[in-house]
Amino acid sequence: MRRQERIDVLVGEHAARLSERLQQHREQLFPPDASKELRKFTSGEVADLLGVKDAYLRKLHLDGRGPSPETRAGGRRYYSLEDVQALRVLLEKGTKTPGTYIPGRRAGDHLQVITVINFKGGSGKTTTAAHLAQKLALDGYRVLAIDLDPQASFSALHGFQPEFDLIDGGTLYDAIRYDDPVPLADVIRKSYFPGLDIIPGNLDLMEFEHETPRALAERSAQFFFTRVGDKLAEVQDDYDVVVIDCPPQLGFLTMSALSAATAVLVTVHPQMLDVMSMCQFLLMTSNLLGVVAEAGGNMSYDWLRYVVTRYEPGDGPQNQMVSFMRSMFGEHVLNHPVLKSTAISDAGITKQTLYEVERTQFTRSTYERAMESLNAVNGEIEALIQTAWGRKGAV
Ligand SMILES: Nc1ncnc2c1ncn2[C@@H]1O[C@H](COP(=O)(O)OP(=O)(O)O)[C@@H](O)[C@H]1O
Numbered sequence: 001m002r003r004q005e006r007i008d009v010l011v012g013e014h015a016a017r018l019s020e021r022l023q024q025h026r027e028q029l030f031p032p033d034a035s036k037e038l039r040k041f042t043s044g045e046v047a048d049l050l051g052v053k054d055a056y057l058r059k060l061h062l063d064g065r066g067p068s069p070e071t072r073a074g075g076r077r078y079y080s081l082e083d084v085q086a087l088r089v090l091l092e093k094g095t096k097t098p099g100t101y102i103p104g105r106r107a108g109d110h111l112q113v114i115t116v117i118n119f120k121g122g123s124g125k126t127t128t129a130a131h132l133a134q135k136l137a138l139d140g141y142r143v144l145a146i147d148l149d150p151q152a153s154f155s156a157l158h159g160f161q162p163e164f165d166l167i168d169g170g171t172l173y174d175a176i177r178y179d180d181p182v183p184l185a186d187v188i189r190k191s192y193f194p195g196l197d198i199i200p201g202n203l204d205l206m207e208f209e210h211e212t213p214r215a216l217a218e219r220s221a222q223f224f225f226t227r228v229g230d231k232l233a234e235v236q237d238d239y240d241v242v243v244i245d246c247p248p249q250l251g252f253l254t255m256s257a258l259s260a261a262t263a264v265l266v267t268v269h270p271q272m273l274d275v276m277s278m279c280q281f282l283l284m285t286s287n288l289l290g291v292v293a294e295a296g297g298n299m300s301y302d303w304l305r306y307v308v309t310r311y312e313p314g315d316g317p318q319n320q321m322v323s324f325m326r327s328m329f330g331e332h333v334l335n336h337p338v339l340k341s342t343a344i345s346d347a348g349i350t351k352q353t354l355y356e357v358e359r360t361q362f363t364r365s366t367y368e369r370a371m372e373s374l375n376a377v378n379g380e381i382e383a384l385i386q387t388a389w390g391r392k393g394a395v
Pocket residue numbers: 120121122123124125126127128153248309310311338339340341342344345348
């Protein structure tokens with residue numbers, strides 16, 4: 001008889017081998033302690049971020065005001081993101097228009113919770129969520145990002161190796177589980193990105209999908225959909241914006257995130273099969289959220305937007321798809337798409353976003369086109385955030 005392989009054993013071995021190699025890979029990428037560090041930013045980049053002239057930054061430095069940049073070969077000045085934050089505090093003190101340099105919440109403004117959804121894998125949820133969260137942090141917002149996907153790509157992009165770093169837990173699951181949940185603060189980690197805190201994900205999150213039906217049947221929990229929102233309430237004063245990267249499915253995790261959300265971003269790759277899949281997704285979302293609403297869940301949002309991802313301007317069928325979406329959803333489609341770019345996918349290979357890599361690693365035009373499109377998309381979202389706080393036309 002042919003010898004058969006035990007698939008459970010085989011797959012387990014493959015997983016162990018792969019995990020070990022990935023850990024080695026990370027150590028090569030980020031030696032020696034294998035943790036990520038954020039690069040410094042040129043004075044030109046910092047001037048852009050702050051909306052001031054480079055010459056003004058130089059003057060501040062020469063006058064001994066604010067942080068001292070590091071000067072490298074050729075006299076180029078570099079600032080850390082901590083320096084940028086110090087500059088924000090300094091400049092905000094001197095401005096007559098509050099919020100120019102520190103754009104976050106003021107008294108009475110509510111915490112913004114943006115969920116990034118679609119049940120198609122590969123629609124650009126994680127890429128969109130990561131670039132949004134980082135850009136908000138670069139722009140001076142206090143950001144909490146939550147990886148709600150058991151596949152944990154967002155966490156990986158931020159230097160966590162889910163099955164290695166989170167053996168003893170540490171995902172949102174610990175805080176939303178039905179027995180013995182921990183305070184949310186216990187699972188929040190500072191990232192190497194000042195202003196961006198992260199709750200990483202891993203397979204533990206699946207437990208929530210399994211336990212919820214039981215908890216509801218046993219009536220040990222009245223609702224499942226309030227669990228994420230209730231936890232966010234514990235830390236709401238510490239942040240301006242929460243960004244939630246959702247799994248590619250409409251399970252209890254996504255539903256609970258949607259109930260906690262104040263805004264929804266649906267990523268969509270403009271191709272026929274993707275748009276058809278999105279149609280199913282929207283139908284199902286509508287039905288399920290209807291049920292949650294009847295049970296008393298919060299379903300009112302500041303905004304919902306579709307963002308076109310991995311867009312190739314020269315591609316005829318894609319353009320048709322985009323026009324089709326605009327004709328149906330009107331202003332609900334963001335004006336700017338995220339362009340498909342090798343700069344974005346190449347940065348991803350080294351577990352970085354475009355905001356983390358240095359411009360010099362890419363052809364200038366490739367880098368700039370990608371950066372422009374990401375900044376345009378994120379700028380539209382920032383404007384929506386500001387509008388939700390009642391500040392028209394800001395940013
Ligand atoms: N704008 C883009 N340009 C090039 N590659 C992209 C872009 N957006 C996403 N990708 C790549 O597509 C893949 C899937 O994207 P991802 O954001 O992980 O999707 P999702 O989270 O919806 O599954 C990743 O390998 C990512 O690097």
